[in-house]
Amino acid sequence: MSETPHKDADKRREITEASLKQLGNLIYEQIQNREFPWIMMQSRSTDNIIYDPELRQYILGSRTTRRHARNIRHIRPFTQMVWTAWFARELVSMRKTSTLREVYYSARGQQDIEFSGQPESDNIIIDLEVALNRPREDFGIFPEERSAIFGDLTIEYTVPGYEGRRMNLTDHPDGVMVGPAVTSSEFVETSADKVLVIEKGAMFNRLIEEKAHERFNAILVHTAGQSPRSTRKIIRRLNQQWGLPIYIFTDGDPWGIHIAMVIISGSANAAHLRDLATPEAKWIGVWGTDIIDYKLPTENLTEHDSKRLRELKTDPRYTGEIWQREIDIFMKIGKKAELEAFSRYGLTYIVDEYLPAKLESV
């Protein structure tokens, strides 16, 4: 499989910069027309977040909201948003990246911009995403979490100083960190025919060591817990652009289940974004069924775990048969199991026995 490396990244940057400029121009015009400036955006209030069974993800409904400098309660978030847009423009035009935390601290250097804490600044960044209909990664704003990837995929960098340089993701046997450079890279070529997504570093390492990428002809992705958006986007690209089926492998507990679900159907928080969810991806374990069939070492569910399972049971994303069945089993047996639990049968059991059987059956 191969793809011509068209300069997607450059194009995306141009569009982002244009939309930021447009926002600025709009505000200038409003002021020149002697209006109090305002910004129109889709409402993010809970009653406007709807689960779309067709798209199989949360979306924002049709209600819009106007943030208006005439309204005294809006002045603060309006000003914060304009500053954040300015900061994003700086990042994009200088081709720099920043973490959410750095954005917050950068604002603290400004005399007139006030954030009570990072959550407020994170929230304004989401507003900007909604207003411009673009993910923050396009503005060069990333979270700090790090995930990793490994396998026969050749990428071409687009970050400054590395343009046109290529790397094959088997080059570093500890796994390749997913940061701004991987996220913005182009995918040039792969011989893999599937993607295995793993929640935990220990199992990711195990699969590399057991050459699972060769044995299953797979690209391995490590989410490091709840998958960062950039990693969800990479998973989606591998699925949509390259047609690779995605298999997700998590701890057998409500938190692991939900890590899989967020990759598949997205989160309510990101209801304003597309291109993050991968509805075709499959959660392949650790199931409650696996705990029974493989006699895995377990821990008891805590009260907190049980409460979370009950929440998932009624969540609109969990209507599918497999989810309902497995949630019921976890609740019935009152147990959970970690990925590493398979080590009881030896370190290689998971690649020798479990994964081949699972991939066969789903």
Place this chain on the structure above:
Amino acid sequence: MSETPHKDADKRREITEASLKQLGNLIYEQIQNREFPWIMMQSRSTDNIIYDPELRQYILGSRTTRRHARNIRHIRPFTQMVWTAWFARELVSMRKTSTLREVYYSARGQQDIEFSGQPESDNIIIDLEVALNRPREDFGIFPEERSAIFGDLTIEYTVPGYEGRRMNLTDHPDGVMVGPAVTSSEFVETSADKVLVIEKGAMFNRLIEEKAHERFNAILVHTAGQSPRSTRKIIRRLNQQWGLPIYIFTDGDPWGIHIAMVIISGSANAAHLRDLATPEAKWIGVWGTDIIDYKLPTENLTEHDSKRLRELKTDPRYTGEIWQREIDIFMKIGKKAELEAFSRYGLTYIVDEYLPAKLESV
């Protein structure tokens, strides 16, 4: 600077395997002599952990202890230790690695080996380190934490399938993950003349993006919080083998201070190990003094922070002038600051102004 890649890794593996075999032989002999088998080791009880001002790290004192299968209270840890030694031998001879957690779950597959939880199994692994006077990394046992490294350093892999392959650590602009492959690699060549150790991913990314590795001619190391042992060992190798000075840059709070101190002087937990501490390394910030001089955005110290500062104040590792002075300042101003706080002066301030001034002054 360059180093002939002698096959250190192979030699280390042979020695490790020999010492594990020796332990097994000893036990066989004892049994054949109709004795209850026993293992002799240095005592790890707190009254045998001593701070050595010469070595500038904690060490174990001269008291030894005998774990004896005749003693009913010793049978459990004795058996656990023999099983762990067997497991380590398997790992070494198959050239595999394992996480601490996988060791625990592997034990759960055994009928007669019982661990009440992972802490008990982690503890027995430390016993094995003490008995054989070798770090668990030599047995192929690693924690799950991940740190990263970046800069002009060429390494040569020794892990199976990659022997003799080289990588330059500037090849991946998101930073190169430190796992078993980097840890066991040989350092072939570098043009760097110093090492900057950074506690946090955001700042590590920032330094890469601002080309700090070129501007300061430095190798950048990201510890991801409290530095894993393997990363401390890498820092020490860069300092001792290559003569590179080490500068550590952490959050300005008691937890950041202690991240620096553990790199410099080690921890009580690892008093039985050498080759982890780097006494010559310098903590360069964020100091309490920096908070004042640079008017950094701060948070108030919590009660928990203050308590920790009082503990550090009387810790034997903290007798040096700079530590006492900075602890006093933090206590006096009652404030702390994060690395990202410098962003208030712009994203590049830290590399344009702060770091050059700091490196000049220490």
